[in-house]
Amino acid sequence: MSREAERQSNRIDRFFAGPGARADQWCRLMEMADAWSNGTGERAAFEAALAEMAPTEEFHAYPGLQLIDRLREYSTANDAHAAATLTRRVTRAILTRSFRQSQSDWDVHDEGEAVAPSSLHPALTRTEAHRPYFEVLIVTSAPAARWLVLASEWRRLRRPLDPFIYEPVIVGSFEDAFCAAVLNTDLAAVVIHEGFAFRSRHDAPILRTLAEAADQRETPDVSALHLAQALKRVRPELDLYLLSNGHVEDIAGSANAKAVRRVFYAVEELLELHLAILEGVQDRYDTPFFNNLKKYAQRPIGTFHALPIARGKSIFKSDWIRDMGEFYGLNLFLAESSATTGGLDSLLEPTGNIKKAQQMAARAFGADHVFFVTNGTSTSNKMAVQALLAPGDIAIVDRNCHKSHHYGMVLAGAQPLYVEAFPMTEYSMYGAVPLRTIKQALLNLKAEGRLHRAKMLDLTNCTFDGHIYNTRRVMEECLAIKPDLIFLWDEAWFGFARFSPFLRPRTAMGAASDIETWLRDPMALVQYEKQRAELGENPSDDVLLKTRLVPDPRKVKLRVYQTHSTHKSMSALRQGSMLLVKDVEFHSVEAQFHEAVFTHASTSPNQQLIASLDVARRQMELEGYGLVHNAIEVALDIRQAVAKHPLISRYFHILGADKMVPEQYRESGFSDFLDAKTNWAVTHRSMRDDEFCLDPTRMTLVCGTAGFDGTQFKGLLAERYNIQLNKTSRNSVLLQSNINNTRSDVAHLIRVLVTIANEIDQRLTQGGPHVRQAFEARVKSLMTDVPDLPNFSHFHAAFRKDAGKQTNEGDIRGGFYAAYNPEGCEYIRLRDPEIDKRLKNGPDLVSANFVIPYPPGFPIMVPGQVITQETIDFMRKLDVKEIHGYDAAEGLKLVRADALAKRAEPVKKRVA
Numbered sequence: 001m002s003r004e005a006e007r008q009s010n011r012i013d014r015f016f017a018g019p020g021a022r023a024d025q026w027c028r029l030m031e032m033a034d035a036w037s038n039g040t041g042e043r044a045a046f047e048a049a050l051a052e053m054a055p056t057e058e059f060h061a062y063p064g065l066q067l068i069d070r071l072r073e074y075s076t077a078n079d080a081h082a083a084a085t086l087t088r089r090v091t092r093a094i095l096t097r098s099f100r101q102s103q104s105d106w107d108v109h110d111e112g113e114a115v116a117p118s119s120l121h122p123a124l125t126r127t128e129a130h131r132p133y134f135e136v137l138i139v140t141s142a143p144a145a146r147w148l149v150l151a152s153e154w155r156r157l158r159r160p161l162d163p164f165i166y167e168p169v170i171v172g173s174f175e176d177a178f179c180a181a182v183l184n185t186d187l188a189a190v191v192i193h194e195g196f197a198f199r200s201r202h203d204a205p206i207l208r209t210l211a212e213a214a215d216q217r218e219t220p221d222v223s224a225l226h227l228a229q230a231l232k233r234v235r236p237e238l239d240l241y242l243l244s245n246g247h248v249e250d251i252a253g254s255a256n257a258k259a260v261r262r263v264f265y266a267v268e269e270l271l272e273l274h275l276a277i278l279e280g281v282q283d284r285y286d287t288p289f290f291n292n293l294k295k296y297a298q299r300p301i302g303t304f305h306a307l308p309i310a311r312g313k314s315i316f317k318s319d320w321i322r323d324m325g326e327f328y329g330l331n332l333f334l335a336e337s338s339a340t341t342g343g344l345d346s347l348l349e350p351t352g353n354i355k356k357a358q359q360m361a362a363r364a365f366g367a368d369h370v371f372f373v374t375n376g377t378s379t380s381n382k383m384a385v386q387a388l389l390a391p392g393d394i395a396i397v398d399r400n401c402h403k404s405h406h407y408g409m410v411l412a413g414a415q416p417l418y419v420e421a422f423p424m425t426e427y428s429m430y431g432a433v434p435l436r437t438i439k440q441a442l443l444n445l446k447a448e449g450r451l452h453r454a455k456m457l458d459l460t461n462c463t464f465d466g467h468i469y470n471t472r473r474v475m476e477e478c479l480a481i482k483p484d485l486i487f488l489w490d491e492a493w494f495g496f497a498r499f500s501p502f503l504r505p506r507t508a509m510g511a512a513s514d515i516e517t518w519l520r521d522p523m524a525l526v527q528y529e530k531q532r533a534e535l536g537e538n539p540s541d542d543v544l545l546k547t548r549l550v551p552d553p554r555k556v557k558l559r560v561y562q563t564h565s566t567h568k569s570m571s572a573l574r575q576g577s578m579l580l581v582k583d584v585e586f587h588s589v590e591a592q593f594h595e596a597v598f599t600h601a602s603t604s605p606n607q608q609l610i611a612s613l614d615v616a617r618r619q620m621e622l623e624g625y626g627l628v629h630n631a632i633e634v635a636l637d638i639r640q641a642v643a644k645h646p647l648i649s650r651y652f653h654i655l656g657a658d659k660m661v662p663e664q665y666r667e668s669g670f671s672d673f674l675d676a677k678t679n680w681a682v683t684h685r686s687m688r689d690d691e692f693c694l695d696p697t698r699m700t701l702v703c704g705t706a707g708f709d710g711t712q713f714k715g716l717l718a719e720r721y722n723i724q725l726n727k728t729s730r731n732s733v734l735l736q737s738n739i740n741n742t743r744s745d746v747a748h749l750i751r752v753l754v755t756i757a758n759e760i761d762q763r764l765t766q767g768g769p770h771v772r773q774a775f776e777a778r779v780k781s782l783m784t785d786v787p788d789l790p791n792f793s794h795f796h797a798a799f800r801k802d803a804g805k806q807t808n809e810g811d812i813r814g815g816f817y818a819a820y821n822p823e824g825c826e827y828i829r830l831r832d833p834e835i836d837k838r839l840k841n842g843p844d845l846v847s848a849n850f851v852i853p854y855p856p857g858f859p860i861m862v863p864g865q866v867i868t869q870e871t872i873d874f875m876r877k878l879d880v881k882e883i884h885g886y887d888a889a890e891g892l893k894l895v896r897a898d899a900l901a902k903r904a905e906p907v908k909k910r911v912a
C-alpha cells in the first residue's frame, strides 16, 4: 500500500465514511477522467483511482459490475472521451440518486452525456407515484464469474405489482458481506447462502481494518448463522434470510436463529424469497396510524363534535383566514379530528392502530414497550418520574439535568439526591456525572442503611453538549451495589443514536440489550464469583470505588427507561416524543404508567403529531442507518473545515474530545476526531470503553476568541445569515448536525464563518491600536474572566427532616410549596448589601423557587436550597438577560426564616 493510501485508510473520517465520501470519490474520478480527456491529466491516474475504488464499489448495486467493466475497457482501449462521458454519467446518477428510478442510468450502451440534474426540491418535481428503492445483499458461494447471471435471475423476479423495487448486490465472503453492510446504506435485506468463504477476494487493507475494527477477525466459524449475528450487531434493522441445502429444520430451531427472519431450503424457493423480502420491507414501511389517518381524511365525514377546523370548511370558506388553508393545504384539515373511533384510536387508551404503531416503535428502538407522547420529552420525563417514584423515594439525579426532571420530583414528592457533573468552567458549562460520584452516593446511602429508599438513577445521555455515558458500565456497576435500581436515561438529543452501530451500545436500550445477553450467559456468574472472591467479604468503599464492579446476575432486575425527543433528531413534528421501556418489573408499575399518561397527556392529542411519530419510526427503520451516517459525516466535515481554514481558525475553533472530556475519563487515549495520530482502532476503543466519549454531531464552536459571547453570536448568525443554532454558553455556541443536513449547509456555514472572520480581521488591521486593545480586552473577559460554576449546596434543614447525614437529598416539594405562602416569603435584590450580611451572619438565604439562567440552562437554585456565596458570585457575574424564576426588579425570592423555623418545629419537638 502506498504511503498516501495508508494515510487515507487510517483517516478517522473513513471510519465514519458515508454517502458523502463515496460521492467525493466519484467526483474526483470524474475530474481525473476529464483531465485525461482534455490532455491535462494521465490515463494512469484515472486507472489507479478506479482501481482503488473498485473493491468498495462492488458493495453497491449501482453502477454495478458491468458499468465498472465498461470503464475499464475504455481505459484499456485508451478511449479518454468515452471514459470521461461514462464517468460523468455515473457520477451524476450517484449524486442525484436518479439511478433509483431511471432505467437509462443502468444502460451499458448509452454513450450519451448525462442530463443536468434538476435542482428543484424533490417534493416539487415528483409527477408520478414512485416505488421506493432498496438493495438486497446476496452472500453466495457461487464463483464470481456467475454473479452477473445471478443478478439477472433476481431481476427477472420483479412484477409490476411489487410495491418496491430492489437491486441485488452480490458478494462471496464473510468479510465482504460485513463491509457491504457497513458501507451500503441502501441495503434493506440480506440473503445468505451457506458455503461462502471467509476472506474477501480483494486484498484491500481498508476492508480488513473495517472488519477488524468491529471485532470480526478471522475465525473458523464461517457459518451463515455466525454471519447473521455479526450483521445484526451492525444493523439490527436488516431482514436476514438464510438459504441452506442441509438441515434447515436444525438451523431454524437453533437459539442463534433469532437474528434470521426466515430460513429457506435451497434455491428452488427464489420466488418465495422475493415475496418474503418485499413483505419484510413492507413490515417496516407500514405505518398503522398514519395509514388510517390518510384513509380517514378521504372519507366524506360530517362532524358534529368540537374542532371546527376539522375538514377545513371554516377556513376555506372564510374571506379572512383562507390564507391559512392555502398555506397548509387541505389535507391537514381533512386529517384533523377529535374522534378516536372510525379508524382512529385513542392515545390515552390505545387499543388499535396507535397501539400497533407503538409496538412497531418498540421493535425499532429495541424496547419492550413504547409510549407516544405529544407534549415533548418535558412531558415524557415527568411521566416516567411520576410513574416510578412515590413520595419519599430517593432519586439520584444529575443536578444539571433538564428542568422537567426537577419538576417531576416536585410533582411526585420524591427526594432528589443531586450529583454533580464535572465542570468545564472555561466554557461555562458542565460535562457529565462521573461514575465514581454516583457510586459514592449509593455507598453513602448504604452506609446509612437508606439504600432501600434509593429507587432511581436519573441521567442525561448524551448531554446537551454531547457527552455520552458508558451506559452499560454505569448500569452494571450500580446494579452491583443495588440490583433493582431503576435507570431513567433522558436521551432527548440522542434518539437517532440507535441507528449508528458506534453509538447504539451507548444508548440506554443498546446497553440494556447487551446486559440482558450477558445475564443469560453462564459466564456471568463465573465472573461475578471471581470478583467476589477477589474482593473478599466486606470490601472497603475505596476498593469498591476503584473496582469495575460486576453485578450478581442472580439478583439483577434490569429496569431501564429512556425518553427521547423524536422531533429533535428524527422526522417527527415538534413535541413528538417517546418513552421507551425495558423493565422486567413493568407489570408492577404498568398501572402507574397509565395514571401518569392520564395526568399529563392532553385529552385532545394532535393527530398529526402521532402520525409523525409513526412515520419517523418508518424512516429510521428503512433509512436511518444512512441518514445518521450522513449526519456524522457532515459533522466531521464541519470540524475539518473549521480547523483547516487559515482565517476561520484564527478566530474560531471547535472543541475536541480532549477539551470536552478530562483525560481521566478517556482511558483509550483518544484525543480528537481530527488528531493526526487518531485512527479507527483508537476511536472505536474510545467509543466502546471510555467512561465518556463525545457525540461527533454536537460541536461546541468557541466564539469568545472572536470577541462574541454565545448569545450575541447566535443572534448574529440568525439575523444576518439565516443560520439557526440551539444552545449557547458564555463564550461558545453549539452547532448540531442532524439527518436533515446536506453538504450545501456545511458550505453555507463555512462561508459565513469566513465572512465574519474576514470582517474581524479587517476591523483589527484597519482600526488602529485602540480597536485591537478593545478586542483583546473583550476576548479576555469572555475567555478568562469566567465565573466559577456553583455546585449544589444543600437543602435547608427544614426540608431535610428525614434525610441522611452524608447524603444531600431533600424535600424539594416542600420547598416548592413554601413559595405558595406569600407571608412566608421575602424578596431581596441581588446587589442589596443585605445579601452579603445574611451570607456572613445568617439567617440562611433559602431559595423559594427554581432559578435557571439561559445560558447555561441548569438550575443554580432549586426550591429549599440554601444559597451560598458561590451562587451569589455566579449570579452577579452573569451577563445573560433570560433568567427563569428571577426578576431583577423584585430580587431573589426567599423563604423567610420564621417560616422555616415553623416548618422545623415538629422535628425539634420530636427530638426533645
Ligand SMILES: Cc1ncc(COP(=O)(O)O)c(C=O)c1O
Pocket (backbone or CB within 6 Å): 375, 376, 377, 378, 379, 381, 401, 402, 404, 460, 464, 490, 492, 493, 565, 575, 577
Ligand atoms: C436533556 C433534555 N431533556 C428534555 C428536554 C425537553 O424536551 P422537549 O423539548 O421535547 O420537551 C430537553 C430540551 O431541550 C433537553 O435538553
